Amino acid sequence: MNRNELARIAHAMVAKGRGLLAADESTGTIKKRFDKIKVEGTEENRRAYRELLFTTPGMADFISGVILYDETLRQSTKSGERFADLLTRLGVIPGIKVDGGTKPMPNFPGEVITEGLDGLPARLAEYHKLGARFAKWRAVIDIGDGIPTRTCIETNADLLARYAALCQEAEIVPIVEPEVLMDGGHSLARCEEVTEQVLTTVFDRLHAQRVYLEGIVLKPNMVISGQKATNRASPAEVAEATLRCLKRHVPAAVPGIAFLSGGQNEQEATLHLDLMNRAGSLPWLLSFSYGRALQQSALATWGGAAASVASAQAEFLKRARLNSLAAGGRYESALEKQAA
Numbered sequence: 001m002n003r004n005e006l007a008r009i010a011h012a013m014v015a016k017g018r019g020l021l022a023a024d025e026s027t028g029t030i031k032k033r034f035d036k037i038k039v040e041g042t043e044e045n046r047r048a049y050r051e052l053l054f055t056t057p058g059m060a061d062f063i064s065g066v067i068l069y070d071e072t073l074r075q076s077t078k079s080g081e082r083f084a085d086l087l088t089r090l091g092v093i094p095g096i097k098v099d100g101g102t103k104p105m106p107n108f109p110g111e112v113i114t115e116g117l118d119g120l121p122a123r124l125a126e127y128h129k130l131g132a133r134f135a136k137w138r139a140v141i142d143i144g145d146g147i148p149t150r151t152c153i154e155t156n157a158d159l160l161a162r163y164a165a166l167c168q169e170a171e172i173v174p175i176v177e178p179e180v181l182m183d184g185g186h187s188l189a190r191c192e193e194v195t196e197q198v199l200t201t202v203f204d205r206l207h208a209q210r211v212y213l214e215g216i217v218l219k220p221n222m223v224i225s226g227q228k229a230t231n232r233a234s235p236a237e238v239a240e241a242t243l244r245c246l247k248r249h250v251p252a253a254v255p256g257i258a259f260l261s262g263g264q265n266e267q268e269a270t271l272h273l274d275l276m277n278r279a280g281s282l283p284w285l286l287s288f289s290y291g292r293a294l295q296q297s298a299l300a301t302w303g304g305a306a307a308s309v310a311s312a313q314a315e316f317l318k319r320a321r322l323n324s325l326a327a328g329g330r331y332e333s334a335l336e337k338q339a340a
């Protein structure tokens with residue numbers, strides 16, 4: 001394992017006000033997004049949409065890396081350049097989702113486990129050859145009556161740590177993503193309590209597997225009220241609780257934290273990140289690894305029409321630019337009014 005190389009890549013993923021685009025929606029998930037804009041979920045439509053994102057002029061100023069799905073890593077632009085080569089040429093690091101999605105956990109109703117460790121070393125070796133320099137594995141923790149259980153948290157943390165160790169062995173930086181969902185009606189305090197349990201357990205297991213912390217990127221949820229909560233906490237409260245939780249549980253050796261958006265709308269996700277980056281000096285870089293919060297407007301504007309590609313790219317670039325400002329604590333809500 002080349003530790004210097006892992007640390008260099010991990011740092012580049014979150015450095016200089018740049019962040020990650022999560023474009024690793026599985027075939028099923030992207031179909032759901034396409035259904036909303038009445039676009040058929042064909043391989044060619046998925047390819048065309050990803051080409052729209054990756055060829056957005058100026059994107060590389062704000063986006064340090066892109067998380068791809070297996071199919072996308074093997075696809076090319078219309079003119080025949082492999083997406084991984086295009087991104088690398090632009091100075092954007094290609095990454096790859098390697099988990100196999102979640103499955104119901106036997107004996108634990110309402111809880112899920114992430115699959116995908118079987119055969120992972122061989123897949124990582126192939127992904128490295130195809131140009132991927134970082135990977136992602138998402139563990140999902142839901143909050144509800146009597147859940148999450150300790151067993152669910154511990155089992156998911158063990159899997160994340162095993163995955164991270166295998167990635168580093170293959171000289172691929174692992175994004176460690178334990179997502180506490182914001183579905184449901186829970187309070188911010190309950191989210192903080194669960195996120196604390198999850199992060200302590202995850203770092204305990206990363207230590208147990210001797211994972212090199214300087215060579216990972218953490219991708220957590222923010223500490224936030226559930227979507228259906230009455231009296232949802234304010235942006236200032238979200239920023240304060242999230243920072244408190246991260247400071248208590250994320251070692252300073254971790255170079256960067258890149259949040260998921262998890263169902264926040266585009267402006268909320270940007271504002272929360274900005275408020276945290278205004279809070280003074282922090283032990284790690286705080287950036288974004290957004291899927292929906294970078295793509296929602298772009299997808300709606302595109303709607304599958306070739307004639308709308310340029311305006312969809314402008315929407316994507318606007319979100320990338322505003323999130324880049326937020327990663328430096330320099331975002332203003334008034335900027336939302338500017339045309340894309």
Ligand code: 13P
Binds near residue numbers: 292293
């Ligand atoms: P969202 O930002 O849409 O939550 O997606 C990020 C991601 O990669 C989830 O795994």
